[in-house]
Amino acid sequence: MSFDWPFFWAQLTNPSDLYLLALCRTITMAVLAMVLGVLIGTVVGFGRLSRFWIIRAICSFYVWLVRGIPVLVLLVFFFSGLAAAGFFRFSDINFLGMRITASFQAAVIGLALHEGAYMAEIVRNGIQAVARGQIEAAKSLGMGTWMLTRRIVLPQATRVIVPPLGNDFNHMLKTTSLASVIGVQEIFQLTETLSASTFRTFELLIVLSLTYLLLTSAWNLIQGIIETKLRAYELDTSVKSWTEAVQVYLQSGIRTSGARRP
Amino acid sequence: MTKSAETPLVRAKDVEKWFGELHVLKGVSLSVQRGEVLSIIGPSGSGKSTFLRCINQLETYQRGSITVAGELIGHHDRNGVRSALPNRKVVAQRRRIGMVFQQFNLFWHMTVLENIIEAPTLVLGQSRRRAEQRAMELLARVGLSDKADAYPQKLSGGQQQRAAIARALAMDPDLMLFDEPTSALDPETTGEVLKVMAELAQSGMTMVIVTHEMAFARRVSNNVALMEDGLVVCEATPKAFFEDQPHPRVQAFLSKMH
Numbered sequence: 336m337s338f339d340w341p342f343f344w345a346q347l348t349n350p351s352d353l354y355l356l357a358l359c360r361t362i363t364m365a366v367l368a369m370v371l372g373v374l375i376g377t378v379v380g381f382g383r384l385s386r387f388w389i390i391r392a393i394c395s396f397y398v399w400l401v402r403g404i405p406v407l408v409l410l411v412f413f414f415s416g417l418a419a420a421g422f423f424r425f426s427d428i429n430f431l432g433m434r435i436t437a438s439f440q441a442a443v444i445g446l447a448l449h450e451g452a453y454m455a456e457i458v459r460n461g462i463q464a465v466a467r468g469q470i471e472a473a474k475s476l477g478m479g480t481w482m483l484t485r486r487i488v489l490p491q492a493t494r495v496i497v498p499p500l501g502n503d504f505n506h507m508l509k510t511t512s513l514a515s516v517i518g519v520q521e522i523f524q525l526t527e528t529l530s531a532s533t534f535r536t537f538e539l540l541i542v543l544s545l546t547y548l549l550l551t552s553a554w555n556l557i558q559g560i561i562e563t564k565l566r567a568y569e570l571d572t573s574v575k576s577w578t579e580a581v582q583v584y585l586q587s588g589i590r591t592s593g594a595r596r597p
Numbered sequence: 598m599t600k601s602a603e604t605p606l607v608r609a610k611d612v613e614k615w616f617g618e619l620h621v622l623k624g625v626s627l628s629v630q631r632g633e634v635l636s637i638i639g640p641s642g643s644g645k646s647t648f649l650r651c652i653n654q655l656e657t658y659q660r661g662s663i664t665v666a667g668e669l670i671g672h673h674d675r676n677g678v679r680s681a682l683p684n685r686k687v688v689a690q691r692r693r694i695g696m697v698f699q700q701f702n703l704f705w706h707m708t709v710l711e712n713i714i715e716a717p718t719l720v721l722g723q724s725r726r727r728a729e730q731r732a733m734e735l736l737a738r739v740g741l742s743d744k745a746d747a748y749p750q751k752l753s754g755g756q757q758q759r760a761a762i763a764r765a766l767a768m769d770p771d772l773m774l775f776d777e778p779t780s781a782l783d784p785e786t787t788g789e790v791l792k793v794m795a796e797l798a799q800s801g802m803t804m805v806i807v808t809h810e811m812a813f814a815r816r817v818s819n820n821v822a823l824m825e826d827g828l829v830v831c832e833a834t835p836k837a838f839f840e841d842q843p844h845p846r847v848q849a850f851l852s853k854m855h
Binding site for chain 1: 685704761
């Protein structure tokens with residue numbers, strides 16, 4: 336067995352433009368799918384607590400359905416399944432001079448729908464964690480339903496939602512590799528292609544793994560800072576701005592643990 | 598105290614409420630004149646908190662009427678036909694009524710100052726500057742000037758409750774409701790909250806207080822009412838209630854308290 340150190344270092348320290356482009360696709364896909372997933376999850380999470388049974392039923396059905404199907408199957412279903420049945424075919428579009436491929440769109444939609452189902456449960460749990468007394472206090476101050484949802488329920492639920500949301504995004508960063516199956520040229524697919532032509536499979540896979548580790552580590556840091564900011568109410572130091580949150584997080588090394596509420 | 602001919606600020610007449618099958622209020626009639634303090638005492642489960650919560654519509658009542666400043670609370674009444682108020686009206690009615698809770702219920706994600714200016718700025722549309730100025734005045738009044746930027750979690754129970762009183766006062770309510778405001782406090786901090794409430798009563802605020810603090814009720818109230826099993830058993834001035842002609846049920850209740 337031989338390990339090609341020069342090749343490995345070259346890949347790691349001086350990645351090709353092709354690899355960086357693939358990395359951009361991975362990150363963009365993860366961020367877009369997550370943002371959409373959080374939006375879907377918020378709507379569905381509230382929907383599951385609706386006064387109207389029909390809305391509750393539709394939302395429950397969605398969560399049940401999507402959580403019961405593997406992401407990989409969802410991706411293939413959206414890209415090939417719908418087209419094969421003649422329902423809908425994704426096609427490449429140009430956006431601000433960039434070409435967004437059909438497979439990329441299908442991947443984002445599939446990942447977002449999958450994430451939305453999990454987020455819905457996280458959001459529902461977060462809303463239900465808001466104490467009744469907080470809502471009664473807001474009502475007694477003359478706040479209407481929308482105002483108290485926006486000013487009291489959502490900010491308090493956010494403290495409960497963010498830790499598992501961060502966990503899901505960590506998953507999402509890695510789950511994007513499944514999009515390779517429908518032809519999205521992200522880092523996993525590119526690695527496969529490169530290893531087929533260079534036969535440096537082992538080296539390339541280590542570079543790939545380190546890339547994912549780099550992404551998830553960066554996210555850990557960001558999540559820690561966000562949680563520090565959101566937990567200002569229980570910290571001894573004043574954390575008003577994001578700059579302060581960064582300082583407090585880096586100094587105290589607060590780990591990304593579950594949010595605690597009083 | 599002689600009954601004035603003026604219409605009472607709060608007038609409850611034959612209020613009845615059911616929680617499902619449970620008949621919790623069986624015809625409560627009480628009234629409070631503007632500037633007066635009514636204390637409601639009674640064993641737990643007597644319906645006193647439920648009655649208080651009906652006044653600002655955290656609960657609905659099914660029969661009878663509650664009026665605040667002449668306005669029927671919670672219902673439309675057109676030619677004897679009663680219908681529930683739309684939510685918009687409910688919200689508007691609550692603005693004139695402040696409430697203080699047993700568990701304080703300060704918004705834990707906001708500082709004390711943010712708690713106080715939240716409703717004045719958003720609900721009443723006051724400028725932030727003006728609301729903050731008023732908040733600082735109120736904080737001085739309840740003795741918490743140095744806690745404006747603290748989060749509730751860093752305060753003692755008594756401090757939280759005083760901040761909650763300041764928050765309710767920031768809306769300039771016509772009426773303040775207190776739902777067992779000191780029941781979650783230890784004896785040392787109970788005193789500081791009662792002191793703030795006594796000062797508030799002195800200043801002429803109309804107050805309805807559900808409490809177990811007999812000495813306090815006796816000292817600050819214009820009227821004291823005993824509720825038992827969903828009914829007002831006895832309502833009288835503190836002197837009559839505690840001294841002159843103790844109702845047998847009042848005697849029985851008071852003897853259990855000591």
